Amino acid sequence: MNKNVNNVSERQPLNNTTLSEAQCGEVSEKQPLNNTILSEAQCGDPLDELMTAWQQHSDRIEQIAGQHDLSHIKLAPRLFVLSSRRRRILSSLAMALVCLAAIVGMVILRQHYISDIFEQLFFAFLALLLFVTLIQCLRQIFLLRRQPFSFHLSPITFHLSPYSRAAVFASIVVMFLFLAVPVQNGRAMSHGSPSHRSAALTSVSFVLSHIQ
Amino acid sequence: MEMLRRSGSTIFKICLMFTDRDPENVKDMYQDIVCSLWESWPRFRGQCKENTWVYSIAFNTAVSQVRHRSLSPMFLPLDDDTYNNLAEESHNGLIERLYELIDRLSPPDKALLLLYLDRVPAREMGLALGISEAAVNHRIERIKDKLKTLNQNTI
Numbered sequence: 001m002n003k004n005v006n007n008v009s010e011r012q013p014l015n016n017t018t019l020s021e022a023q024c025g026e027v028s029e030k031q032p033l034n035n036t037i038l039s040e041a042q043c044g045d046p047l048d049e050l051m052t053a054w055q056q057h058s059d060r061i062e063q064i065a066g067q068h069d070l071s072h073i074k075l076a077p078r079l080f081v082l083s084s085r086r087r088r089i090l091s092s093l094a095m096a097l098v099c100l101a102a103i104v105g106m107v108i109l110r111q112h113y114i115s116d117i118f119e120q121l122f123f124a125f126l127a128l129l130l131f132v133t134l135i136q137c138l139r140q141i142f143l144l145r146r147q148p149f150s151f152h153l154s155p156i157t158f159h160l161s162p163y164s165r166a167a168v169f170a171s172i173v174v175m176f177l178f179l180a181v182p183v184q185n186g187r188a189m190s191h192g193s194p195s196h197r198s199a200a201l202t203s204v205s206f207v208l209s210h211i212q
Numbered sequence: 213m214e215m216l217r218r219s220g221s222t223i224f225k226i227c228l229m230f231t232d233r234d235p236e237n238v239k240d241m242y243q244d245i246v247c248s249l250w251e252s253w254p255r256f257r258g259q260c261k262e263n264t265w266v267y268s269i270a271f272n273t274a275v276s277q278v279r280h281r282s283l284s285p286m287f288l289p290l291d292d293d294t295y296n297n298l299a300e301e302s303h304n305g306l307i308e309r310l311y312e313l314i315d316r317l318s319p320p321d322k323a324l325l326l327l328y329l330d331r332v333p334a335r336e337m338g339l340a341l342g343i344s345e346a347a348v349n350h351r352i353e354r355i356k357d358k359l360k361t362l363n364q365n366t367i
Contacts, residue, residue, distance in 0.1 A: 065220030
């Protein structure tokens with residue numbers, strides 16, 4: 001049975017603590033009790049009994065761990081393993097680049113369509129998304145550089161549920177349609193007549209249904 | 213591999229504490245923690261004790277529920293025999309009661325409680341969790357009070 005040397009060597013005498021063992025006359029050999037606070041009123045406290053039972057539970061888990069066979073474990077070469085944080089950095093960077101490319105494309109193509117509220121909304125949305133992804137990317141880089149054994153719960157996470165992601169994607173598609181789908185008079189959807197818009201939507205639906 | 217052997221009991225305890233003891237959840241947690249340790253091992257420079265480092269990485273993984281198994285070509289199963297032994301041990305009367313109380317704590321409180329139950333020195337606790345020693349002592353007392361209240365309410 002393998003002993004967990006680190007656990008045994010790190011266990012310290014319990015100083016200035018309230019202990020059930022001392023209170024009820026049971027002293028563990030591993031932890032000599034120094035300067036303990038003893039309270040007769042706490043003898044037999046159910047919570048202390050649970051904590052005492054944990055010690056036996058922990059010893060039993062150590063025995064189980066010693067019997068656990070690790071010989072069948074296959075560990076991949078570390079070169080091919082990307083940490084999750086690095087993957088998040090890469091995905092944030094990719095998303096930021098896509099937003100940037102879309103913004104640059106819109107600026108370049110502005111001369112070919114009439115700028116309206118939909119185009120401005122779409123532009124604002126892309127700019128906001130670019131800003132958020134860059135912040136996320138910087139945050140992940142900062143967390144990666146931080147001392148590896150630090151333990152911090154992230155207080156703010158930008159995490160969209162699948163339904164939210166679908167709603168965002170649908171919004172982008174609708175805005176793009178109003179911006180870019182051409183109509184007969186060469187103007188964007190927002191300036192087309194109702195009949196022109198319905199004809200354009202019909203043809204787009206036809207294309208989308210074939211894509212699916 | 214030797215590090216995994218030495219840390220086996222610590223990993224098992226964290227798997228039991230941070231899951232509902234369901235077989236699949238325990239196995240998933242075990243694999244995630246070992247994956248995280250394997251990936252982070254090259255960055256360990258002895259800044260703290262190895263066990264403290266293992267606690268820190270394992271707690272981070274347990275709390276954040278990192279799922280990167282699909283992109284990490286590893287095979288790290290927790291065999292059924294080992295899980296059955298752990299499950300049998302965790303269903304001991306008093307221990308089952310303790311796990312029921314622990315399930316009601318927040319993840320940071322669970323992490324601190326496990327370190328306290330394992331008799332880790334306060335300084336190492338602070339190092340593992342990124343808080344001061346004074347904060348460790350204060351939070352431990354608060355957790356004990358909370359557990360006492362929960363225990364009395366459910367009796």
